[in-house]
Amino acid sequence: MARASGSERHLLLIYTGGTLGMQSKGGVLVPGPGLVTLLRTLPMFHDKEFAQAQGLPDHALALPPASHGPRVLYTVLECQPLLDSSDMTIDDWIRIAKIIERHYEQYQGFVVIHGTDTMASGASMLSFMLENLHKPVILTGAQVPIRVLWNDARENLLGALLVAGQYIIPEVCLFMNSQLFRGNRVTKVDSQKFEAFCSPNLSPLATVGADVTIAWDLVRKVKWKDPLVVHSNMEHDVALLRLYPGIPASLVRAFLQPPLKGVVLETFGSGNGPSKPDLLQELRAAAQRGLIMVNCSQCLRGSVTPGYATSLAGANIVSGLDMTSEAALAKLSYVLGLPELSLERRQELLAKDLRGEMTLPTADLHQSSPPGSTLGQGVARLFSLFGCQEEDSVQDAVMPSLALALAHAGELEALQALMELGSDLRLKDSNGQTLLHVAARNGRDGVVTMLLHRGMDVNARDRDGLSPLLLAVQGRHRECIRLLRKAGACLSPQDLKDAGTELCRLASRADMEGLQAWGQAGADLQQPGYDGRSALCVAEAAGNQEVLALLRNLALVGPEVPPAI
Numbered sequence: 001m002a003r004a005s006g007s008e009r010h011l012l013l014i015y016t017g018g019t020l021g022m023q024s025k026g027g028v029l030v031p032g033p034g035l036v037t038l039l040r041t042l043p044m045f046h047d048k049e050f051a052q053a054q055g056l057p058d059h060a061l062a063l064p065p066a067s068h069g070p071r072v073l074y075t076v077l078e079c080q081p082l083l084d085s086s087d088m089t090i091d092d093w094i095r096i097a098k099i100i101e102r103h104y105e106q107y108q109g110f111v112v113i114h115g116t117d118t119m120a121s122g123a124s125m126l127s128f129m130l131e132n133l134h135k136p137v138i139l140t141g142a143q144v145p146i147r148v149l150w151n152d153a154r155e156n157l158l159g160a161l162l163v164a165g166q167y168i169i170p171e172v173c174l175f176m177n178s179q180l181f182r183g184n185r186v187t188k189v190d191s192q193k194f195e196a197f198c199s200p201n202l203s204p205l206a207t208v209g210a211d212v213t214i215a216w217d218l219v220r221k222v223k224w225k226d227p228l229v230v231h232s233n234m235e236h237d238v239a240l241l242r243l244y245p246g247i248p249a250s251l252v253r254a255f256l257q258p259p260l261k262g263v264v265l266e267t268f269g270s271g272n273g274p275s276k277p278d279l280l281q282e283l284r285a286a287a288q289r290g291l292i293m294v295n296c297s298q299c300l301r302g303s304v305t306p307g308y309a310t311s312l313a314g315a316n317i318v319s320g321l322d323m324t325s326e327a328a329l330a331k332l333s334y335v336l337g338l339p340e341l342s343l344e345r346r347q348e349l350l351a352k353d354l355r356g357e358m359t360l361p362t363a364d365l366h367q368s369s370p371p372g373s374t375l376g377q378g379v380a381r382l383f384s385l386f387g388c389q390e391e392d393s394v395q396d397a398v399m400p401s402l403a404l405a406l407a408h409a410g411e412l413e414a415l416q417a418l419m420e421l422g423s424d425l426r427l428k429d430s431n432g433q434t435l436l437h438v439a440a441r442n443g444r445d446g447v448v449t450m451l452l453h454r455g456m457d458v459n460a461r462d463r464d465g466l467s468p469l470l471l472a473v474q475g476r477h478r479e480c481i482r483l484l485r486k487a488g489a490c491l492s493p494q495d496l497k498d499a500g501t502e503l504c505r506l507a508s509r510a511d512m513e514g515l516q517a518w519g520q521a522g523a524d525l526q527q528p529g530y531d532g533r534s535a536l537c538v539a540e541a542a543g544n545q546e547v548l549a550l551l552r553n554l555a556l557v558g559p560e561v562p563p564a565i
C-alpha cells in the first residue's frame with residue numbers, strides 16, 4: 001500500500017460477521033459475504049470518481065470528502081468464516097488481534113465490524129490483548145442489516161470510519177448510535193433499539209452530531225515510545241457465575257472445580273452475596289486451591305464496596321469496583337495468561353486499572369483545568385496526550401484541523417507551538433484554504449504576521465479562486481490588508497475586473513469602510529461595473545459628496561504598495 005499523504009488516512013476495515021452484513025436464508029439471518037462489493041456501490045462509502053482520478057489500487061475504497069479533516073481511504077478484509085458473534089470465542093478475538101498486529105504499520109487505524117451480541121466481550125478482550133495501542137481500533141455493528149432499507153448499519157459504519165480516520169483516539173472503542181465508547185466499559189442493554197449499548201460508569205469518549213465532540217480528558221494517554229505488544233496467550237479456563245438468592249453451596253462447589261482458574265462472581269448491589277457459612281466455605285476453599293475470583297456487581301451502575309456484612313469479605317475475592325462483567329472476564333483471561341507470575345501478583349494486577357476498564361476510588365478525575373482559553377486548554381491536553389512522540393500519524397490526522405482552528409481563533413502562541421511540533425505549513429482545509437486564508441478571513445493580525453514571516457504563499461488561491469487578500473478585503477480587516485500588501489499580495493486581473501461591480505455597489509450604499517478596504521488592496525477605482533459605470537459615476541449620480549471625496553482621494557493616492565499582477 002502506498003503511504004497515505006498528509007491529507008489522507010488509510011484504515012483497515014476487518015469484517016468478522018454480525019448483523020450488519022447479514023442476509024436472510026430460510027427465514028433466519030446468517031452472516032453474508034461480499035460486503036465490499038456492496039460498499040463499492042454506495043456513494044456514501046465509496047467516491048468512485050476520486051478513486052479513479054487518484055488511481056487508487058483496486059482494494060482501496062475512498063469515503064467522500066468530509067467538511068474538514070483528511071480524506072479517509074480504507075481496505076476491507078473479510079474474515080473466513082464470517083460469524084454471528086454468538087459463535088465467537090477467545091480464539092476469534094486473538095485472531096483479530098493478530099490481524100491488527102500484522103497490519104499495524106500499514107494502516108493508521110482499524111475498524112472491526114462485529115456482531116453486537118458479544119461485541120462488549122470482544123472489545124474488552126481486544127483492549128487487554130493490545131497493549132500500548134497508538135492507533136484507533138473501533139468495533140462497530142448494527143441491529144439491522146445494511147441491505148435492509150431502514151437500518152442503523154450505514155450510519156454506524158460511516159461514523160466508525162470517520163472517527164477512526166480523523167482522530168487519534170488510541171484505544172479499543174465501540175461505535176454505535178452516534179456514540180464512541182471505551183470498549184471495555186460497555187455492555188449490550190437492548191436487543192432491538194439502535195441504542196443497543198450503554199457505558200454505565202464512563203461517559204462516551206466522543207459524540208457525533210452536526211459536530212464531533214471528543215472528551216479528550218477521558219481519552220487515555222499513550223506512551224509513544226513503547227511499541228505495541230499483542231498478548232495472545234489468553235487463559236481460556238475462566239468463567240462467570242451469577243449469584244442468585246438461595247444459590248446452593250453444592251452448585252457453587254461443582255462450578256468452581258478445576259480446570260477453572262478464574263471466575264467473575266456477579267454479586268448483588270455493592271458486591272454482596274448470601275452470607276450462608278456453607279457458601280462462604282466453598283469460596284474460601286476455592287481460593288485456597290488457587291482459584292482467582294473477582295467480585296462484580298449485577299447492577300449496571302456504581303461500584304463494589306465493602307460496606308455490608310454480606311460483602312463476601314474474607315473469601316479472598318478481588319474487588320472489580322465498577323467494571324462490567326465482560327471487562328472483568330477479559331481481564332482475568334489476560335492476567336491469568338501472563339506467564340510466570342505469582343498468585344499474589346496476579347491479584348495485584350487485577351486490582352489495578354490496566355486499560356481504563358475501572359475507576360479506582362482514589363482517581364482524581366477532576367484535575368484543575370489548565371489556564372487560558374478553551375482552545376488553548378484543548379491544545380495543552382493534546383500536547384500532554386501526545387507527549388514527545390514521534391508518530392507522524394499525529395501530524396497527519398490531528399494537526400491540520402487543530403492548526404486551522406487555531407488560525408481561525410487567532411491563538412498565536414498555541415499555533416506557534418504546533419508549528420514547533422512540525423505541523424505542515426502547506427496544509428489546506430476542504431475548500432483549499434491555507435492557514436493564511438483562514439487568519440486573513442478572520443482578521444487575525446498576529447497570526448497573519450507570523451505566517452508571513454514563515455514565508456507562506458501570500459497569493460495562494462482556494463478552490464473558489466479567493467486569495468487571503470480578497471478575504472481580508474471582504475472582512476474589512478485593514479491591518480491584515482496592510483500586512484498582506486506589504487508582503488507582496490496583489491489582486492489578480494480577474495479580481496480587479498470583478499471589483500468594478502462591487503465598488504459600484506459599495507458607492508451606492510456609501511459604504512466608506514468597504515471602499516477604503518478595496519482601495520487599500522490596490523483596486524482600480526475607475527474599473528467599470530457590469531453596466532459600464534464606475535464607482536465614481538455612481539457616487540456622482542447619487543450626489544454623495546463624502547463618497548466622491550473618498551474615491552477621488554483614493555484615486556490620487558493610488559495603491560499603497562505593489563501594483564496588481
Ligand SMILES: NC(=O)C[C@H](N)C(=O)O
Pocket residue numbers: 017018019020083084085086114115116117118141142143144
Ligand atoms: N445485532 C447483531 O449483530 C446480533 C447478531 N446475532 C450478532 O451478534 O452477530
